[in-house]
Amino acid sequence: MKSTILFFFTLQAIINDVNLVVATSPKKDRHVCRGGDFKSDTIRKNRDSAFNKLVALIKNSSYHGFLHVQAGDKPEEQVSMTFLCAPAIGKARCECGVKDTFNYLLKSCPKQNEGVAWDIYFYFNVMVRYSTGRKILSVLDDWAWYSFPFVYKVSAIALEKTMDSFGSKLKEQAAGGDANQKYANGSVNYDGEEFKLHVAVQCTPDITKAVCIKCLSKASTEIRNCCTSKPLFHGRTFSTNCYIWYMHINIFDVPITFDPESCS
Template sequence: MAYTGLGLLLILLLSCMLTITAVSVIHNCAGSSNSSRYVANLDLLLSSLSSNATSATGFYNASTGDGSDKVYGLFLCRGDTTTKDCQNCVKNGTKEVKSLCSNTTTAIVWYDDCMIRYSNESFSSILQQDPVFYLYNLNSVTNLDQYNQTVGDLMNRLVKEAAYGSTTPKYYAADEVNYYTGSHNVYGLVQCTPDITPDECNGCLNGSVALDIPHILYPKMGGRVLKPSCNIRYEFDSSFYRQIASDPASPPQASSPLASAPSTNSTSSDGTRIYSTDLMEEAELSNLKDLWTKKELVRSLNARVSIIFNLAHFF
């Protein structure tokens, strides 16, 4: 009977972890609103984002409503995604964000293939680097000097290519380099939203590469820095890396105002930033080989994984 109990517990723990693959990598919700008009405008906005993901833009922003109930939103698909993958990510994300951030005025959700964002304040063409989230692989490299040189050189080159090169899609660059002779490659990816300036893109990405990699992600075998206006990722595992999709994104579309919902009584946002610390919502556990976790929660996550593997020894 003891073995049966342990078996059920192991299955339950693994089931909880595996179900996370269907939700966002990271999400952040802020503000609150009970305005039915704001909710209706948000529904219109999310529907517009979802509908426009059917075209090969890779990026789209829109707004709907007026006054305190006006909603602004956008989606940005990863530069190497196909139109179909972009469409699926945005369609699923616009549905999920309503449950992740119910009755909030501001939300941003990151997935592997796209980012979805909305707010009651305009953010179009505005550089924003807050909130910022860090995720990293639990494995570390041993050759630190080679790590510093190879990862640093790759990511710095990609930043310049994305910000100032003629890349398609705009502000996106990805590549791979050999770590050292006879070893694996290092894969890197950087991207900014197309509505900021080249200098702003360069500054946003440079901050992540020059500060966050050496001070937060070092010496992990993979890391991600997620900001509203830009994101970076590097890996020693090729599973995330793709060549530019065969149907790359077209130039970004201009912002589109939408029809607003019928006027009703409204409430305004208090503008408070709320950071979720729920482990099961903010950790991406697509598999145990490539384990990612938010920086602030790594100790807790290590403990949970250790429990699972220790239980596995009984079988």
Template sequence: MNDFDLVMAEKPSPEQQSFKCGKGNFKSNALLKERDNAFALLYKKFKLPDYTGHDHGPGEGVWTAALCPPSIKQETCLECLSNTIPYLVKNCPKQKTGVAWTVLRTHNCMVRYADHVILGKPAEPVWGQFSSPPNQANANANELENGVNNLSNMLKTSAAGGDHLKKFAVGSVKYGPSSHNLYGWMQCTPDIGKEVCLKCLNDATNEMHKCCSRKRSLGGTTLSANCYFWYTHLNF
């Protein structure tokens, strides 16, 4: 896809990307071409903080959407998308639906496509997960788990209470006897409702414990097509 042959400021390593493909394949090369065209249009027209969908063709078509944190610059988001779109197309070459995530040191992004309308229709809960190695100086797993819960409780209501353009929250808490600092953010796609967003973020928190906090990871990220949760011990 030549539309995305851009110079990357921060190219992701393989462990910083994840994808999920749905069942069933497109039945024609024309629809695969429509997907490429829809991605090209998405990239061209995407403006923060939008969660923008584009489709092509009457009747059968392909819908695409992308999400970046609203706290980053437009060009930073586009750099992330330019890495993620070809990665998704490569790993879901013919499938009717797919989602991919790229997680970098200071930000992340998500790209999604489907053979049906995306906006306002939450996807099935599939998860991508990333974790940092354990920090031996950290508090124990129970203390970190409690810290992650406190961070989640502080952020999720604010994120879910956002409007049709932005459902995003950022903040920090202290936890454990040594008052470790824990930083994080949460985001939902703004097309879903408050209750759906809250459920997704609760699920993201549970997934976070499985992959990251119970292993005393320095940082962790859990992502779905509808929301994500990120925490770190490093002040971003």
């Protein structure tokens, strides 16, 4: 059973170009733009400046998987920007993913006042977002969601129920984190020990416990609709403030390789 699942995962990864290491991954519709086009070239410059600040902070500060920066003096032209990576992957891998995701975001939302993009790798995810002229730190935004289902099905008969129950426990753990990190993962056997489910959940740590639970609760609904009710082998659901991710391969024990030269 395990070898069959691994074969289908590898095949689908090749088809979809899901990264097994930190290398540039093709992206399609993994972004949302809104707010219309900005009129001032100053905003574009502020957006670039915010990104440069973000990368500098990743390099030079303690790594927790999340940072927020602002650039610009005039409130209406000020750009706020954040990123979210899993805490365990380390700053070098996260920095590479953030750069790649931001480049994709620029191409996808070249002049929009707000934008968010997600990138998907075998063992982690990256989110980068920005907003012009409004506060995003400690604010729950509900305007952008994206789900990534894995088409291969499993013969499990209790995936949806198991995911709902186990996911609820992880939501509480993640939401109980501090201002640096709201992340939890774990594994659980189900269907008479035949299957093992591996789950990771994360919120941006700037939001409160209650708001994190609210975000993850909606993510649970989204992942149920896209994936666990099918039942699919693997699914991920993202928003601007949180994500839920499950798989039937242990994503937490994957050998991690990283070549800095592969970073675009």
